[in-house]
Amino acid sequence: MFKSNAALWAEYxxxxxxxxxxxxxxxxxxxxxxxxxxxxxxxxxxxxxxxxSLLPEGLQLISGPGCPVCVTDEKTxxxxxxxxxxxxxxxxxxxxxxxxxxxxxxxxxxxxxxADIRILLSPLDALELxxxxxxxxxxxxxxxxxxxxxxxxxxxxxxxxxxxxxFSVLCAHxxxxxxxxxxxxxxxxxxxxxxxxxxxxxxxxxxxxxxQDLKRSAAIAGFEPVDILEAVLAVVRMHAQGGAxxxxxxxxxxxxxxxxxxxxxxxQVFVPCDAVWRGLGEIADSGLAIGAAxxxxxxxxxxxxxxxxxxxYRDNPACRCGFVLRGECTPEECPLFGNACTPDxxxxxCMVSGEGACAAAYKYRRI
Amino acid sequence: MSYTDEVxxxxxxxxxxxxxxLVEEVFLPIFDNAYLRxxxxxxxxxxxxxxxxxxxxxxxxxxRFFPGGDIGRLAVCGxxxxxxxxxxxxxxxxxxxxxxxxxxxxxxxxxxxxxxAAAKEAGVSLVTGDTKVVEKGxxxxxxxxxxxxxxxxEGKKACPQKIQAGDSILVSGTIGDHGLCILAARERLEFxxxxxxxxxxxxxxxxxxxxxxxxxxxxRDPTRGGVASVANEWCxxxxxxxxxxxxxxxxxxxxxxxxxxxxxxxxxxxxxxxMLAVSESDTEAAxxxxxxxxxxxxxxxxxxxVEDGRGLAYVRTPYGSQRLLxxxxxxxxxxxx
Numbered sequence: 001m002f003k004s005n006a007a008l009w010a011e012y013x014x015x016x017x018x019x020x021x022x023x024x025x026x027x028x029x030x031x032x033x034x035x036x037x038x039x040x041x042x043x044x045x046x047x048x049x050x051x052x053s054l055l056p057e058g059l060q061l062i063s064g065p066g067c068p069v070c071v072t073d074e075k076t077x078x079x080x081x082x083x084x085x086x087x088x089x090x091x092x093x094x095x096x097x098x099x100x101x102x103x104x105x106x107x108x109x110x111x112x113x114x115a116d117i118r119i120l121l122s123p124l125d126a127l128e129l130x131x132x133x134x135x136x137x138x139x140x141x142x143x144x145x146x147x148x149x150x151x152x153x154x155x156x157x158x159x160x161x162x163x164x165x166x167f168s169v170l171c172a173h174x175x176x177x178x179x180x181x182x183x184x185x186x187x188x189x190x191x192x193x194x195x196x197x198x199x200x201x202x203x204x205x206x207x208x209x210x211x212q213d214l215k216r217s218a219a220i221a222g223f224e225p226v227d228i229l230e231a232v233l234a235v236v237r238m239h240a241q242g243g244a245x246x247x248x249x250x251x252x253x254x255x256x257x258x259x260x261x262x263x264x265x266x267x268q269v270f271v272p273c274d275a276v277w278r279g280l281g282e283i284a285d286s287g288l289a290i291g292a293a294x295x296x297x298x299x300x301x302x303x304x305x306x307x308x309x310x311x312x313y314r315d316n317p318a319c320r321c322g323f324v325l326r327g328e329c330t331p332e333e334c335p336l337f338g339n340a341c342t343p344d345x346x347x348x349x350c351m352v353s354g355e356g357a358c359a360a361a362y363k364y365r366r367i
Numbered sequence: 368m369s370y371t372d373e374v375x376x377x378x379x380x381x382x383x384x385x386x387x388x389l390v391e392e393v394f395l396p397i398f399d400n401a402y403l404r405x406x407x408x409x410x411x412x413x414x415x416x417x418x419x420x421x422x423x424x425x426x427x428x429x430x431r432f433f434p435g436g437d438i439g440r441l442a443v444c445g446x447x448x449x450x451x452x453x454x455x456x457x458x459x460x461x462x463x464x465x466x467x468x469x470x471x472x473x474x475x476x477x478x479x480x481x482x483x484a485a486a487k488e489a490g491v492s493l494v495t496g497d498t499k500v501v502e503k504g505x506x507x508x509x510x511x512x513x514x515x516x517x518x519x520x521e522g523k524k525a526c527p528q529k530i531q532a533g534d535s536i537l538v539s540g541t542i543g544d545h546g547l548c549i550l551a552a553r554e555r556l557e558f559x560x561x562x563x564x565x566x567x568x569x570x571x572x573x574x575x576x577x578x579x580x581x582x583x584x585x586x587r588d589p590t591r592g593g594v595a596s597v598a599n600e601w602c603x604x605x606x607x608x609x610x611x612x613x614x615x616x617x618x619x620x621x622x623x624x625x626x627x628x629x630x631x632x633x634x635x636x637x638x639x640x641x642m643l644a645v646s647e648s649d650t651e652a653a654x655x656x657x658x659x660x661x662x663x664x665x666x667x668x669x670x671x672x673v674e675d676g677r678g679l680a681y682v683r684t685p686y687g688s689q690r691l692l693x694x695x696x697x698x699x700x701x702x703x704x
Contacts, residue, residue, distance in 0.1 A: 009623070041629075044629070047690065050688025053689070225686075364693075
């Protein structure tokens, strides 16, 4: 049961607080600065609340690689499509994976054509399906960062307890640190807004490598306009002072130690692996693979032959999602943006997810 | 009691004994009215003495029952509201049902009772009907089509072409309730306070506001695609629709649930609300008329028509930023995190 409490939100959308923060940012802003919001939920909030238009000129917010849908590579999506086509499989995943294009198809297209593909809000629901349909195979396509990975871990633990024979996970989980380590050196990004929901799981110190190793300031941010502006103010202030630090601007959700239970569960189930990020290529130790103790639930093992036989779809070569994900190109600079590539006909992953930089830029294009 | 008494079978669609039993025991007693009782291929209804408005709509909602209504209530309210929004007074409805073999007859009975209750609320008669049965696995329990005929009195007709710069945009109550209620019911998400569909016939509320403001410039119910969709229909020719974010009436549940699922209430379907465009001088009268009706107590002025040459629909935030209110695309999918 979710308790609804609008007052919880109101405080962080408060007009006078927003105006005051914008004023403070303008006062303390000391010259051109590029702040990357790592997370897709931030990208969406920034567009939704029109935050860019409230900031001084020269203070740029650019979108990073933190949309899990966008960074899932073509090969993994192709494997998902191959499994979803198998008649005996009930293929389950999160809603926004459905429209990810691969070649001229997508999970949504397969679903329209009759494949049994179901949207879940929690992977635990897939276990229920497995129990209801003992004669069928249930596959959960797991994507996301430290926010969704603990849920997948919990699901695998429970599947093992129940000794379910007909449940498996196609695992495409990724973690953020290695991607940032590969992305930031040499980039023109001055500071990071770090995802508050990731930090709520991992704890604050998880992001301390950003100032220590990457020499950039970082602020852990929530997702309401006041949260985002407080984090922007924090990094503007650190930038003006010339140092690189890390500040938790989302203490109401992020405890210093994070959520140790969730972390423990992830460690128990997953092992780090090299992973291919759409647009970024292969990054060592940036993915989570299902560990040996849970390998019986790994769909990549169980359906090895089917996945090996699958066609690998390729993105439109003109698509610049990779550059967008690296913050090297704005969505509007891609030749396909708004022409061949729109939310109705996405060419690249960034146009698909509600959190994708291109989809957000299109939906809230400048007026 | 035999199997055929408990669930719909293909034989119920065959025109034989079971079909007649269904008509005699379910449809006739529940929908009861003189036109239906004629049991002719067509219902013969008295002349209405005015021009007629006619509309049709089909209903395929899952789950079939949800807080605040069911597919039957929707099927009556939706068609009644389509007639109402075009300025007509709803009078007669037809009902076509496609039933999937296996549907419990008790469930069909509940749906029919709910249709009859909604028809009574709306002052319409369900005068003719048809039933077909499809094999198990080829339907979703029940699909309903209703067509409606309404009186179309002479007089001033609301149409979007009458929208002018300076007009106020009003909505008759909280938005997003129906769509989020269905989504939550489908996903078995429970919220406190619970979400409830707003499905309701709007004829009476619309009549009240039409009486108070004879010159309504435009009137439309924001069903699929929500308020955003109507705002997009109403902008153009250099006239923009500016929606003031802080003025949107939202229930606490809708506001919270939309936040949790990453959905924007402006794009979510409503089944018991309508939007109005009226001149600035008629705004107070329209708002008063809406608010004095039980279905309109949360009515609000949510925006205005601006002549800026852009012809866009957009949202103005309380702290001064603007964002485009683009036409919705595809279905709204819950976000990953």
